[in-house]
Amino acid sequence: MHSLSHANRQLHHLALHDALTRLPNRTLLEDRIEHAIAAGGRGGKRFALMFLDLDRFKTINDSLGHHYGDKLLQGVAARLTGCLRVEDIVARLGGDEFVVLLDEVSGPTAAANIAQKLLDTLALPIVIEEQQQSVSVSIGISMFPADGTTLRELMSNADSAMYHAKKNGPRQPPVFCAGDECGGRCPPAAGAATAAGAGQQ
Secondary structure, three states, X not given: OHHHHHHHHHHHHHHHEOOOOOOEOHHHHHHHHHHHHHHHHHHOOOEEEEEEEEOOHHHHHHHHOHHHHHHHHHHHHHHHHXXXXXXXXXXXXXXXXXXXXXXXXXXXXXXXXHHHHXXXXXXXXXXXXXXXXXXXXXXXXXXXXXXXXXXXXXXXXHHHHHHHHHHOOOOOOOEEOOHXXXXXXXXXXXXXXXXXXXXXX
């Protein structure tokens, strides 16, 4: 009976986590976002959703091999987890896409500061198979409730903002989806991450 219970727990864990990085998967992430939305609706709490996409990952994966690429993804997952608060969540959606759920942030300025911390941390070389690999990511951010009050709105807006960030090129500041303030457009947050954030606080 004990072994059966243990096996069931393992299966439950595997169903909610990414096999490669051990991070929460989309199913668990979406459940946590729904909980954050419900908590925000009751208590007026704000949170941020960040979409992160590795720059040049396909080139690295194709040139150095999938085994190397997998180790790089594991290294990135460890870096992200290591520089966030316990209450925050890092999930892997698949491929080279990660999502960060920042629980209870005071506003866009605080979210921008954390995003910059992630960029700076990931900019430090990761050692894989005795060679250093530099990594950069593009980050798009949506804020609850300014950029959406449903799971679909928040995920879609953060994803859209991330693609705007990717167009700006590697090692650029994160992009905010500014919601109703600019008709759903996602302006670059270069320097404006804090300025735009101050306007929404």
